[in-house]
Amino acid sequence: MDPPAAIEEQDSRSFLRRRFLEVIVGMNKKNVDFSLHGGTVVSGVFKGSDKDILNFHVSELKTPIGVQSEALLRCTDILSCEFQMDKLD
Template sequence: MAVPVPVLRLPRGPDGCSRGFSPSSPRFRALLGGPWGARGVQGVRAALRQRYLWGLAAARGRPTRFCLRAGVGVDAFFGAADVDAVALQVDALRTPLGVQAAALLRCHDVLAYSFLLG
């Protein structure tokens, strides 16, 4: 059985809608002025983005379970994701209504997805 992972939610920002640190806060300035600096943060973000893209490339053709809004679960073979993370292309999408040979799933509708063994 999979172990549940807690989700860390950052407090609301000073504008009321963003999450994270205010650019004027001492913690934010310490992060940018610390040992990483602005270029170090950019390098770390680039490395994380590269790992994410390599993970997507390795997932091509793997059986995947998608949990969608309204509690709907569907199975498909992972195909690809667009650069802006707006849609996921899948093959052999099995829904409660039938099987679609190919489909696009909007990332906005996907709550979670996991790769199945086998």
């Protein structure tokens, strides 16, 4: 890859990473519903993720067997998630 193309690719990756991190920050303290393997649905308040986006930190996690005040959900266990957003800035 020639240097201008490498620089353009690096700029594109940097832009996408920044936008992704802005989305993660924008989801902080939003209500979220997670669909898990096996048909289980849980909900709570999104608090963040680890740097590799392998786990989500959720508070007030409502599960079929009760409420956990704080929990880590492994992303490999999540099929989908739906956030309740007010408005994106």
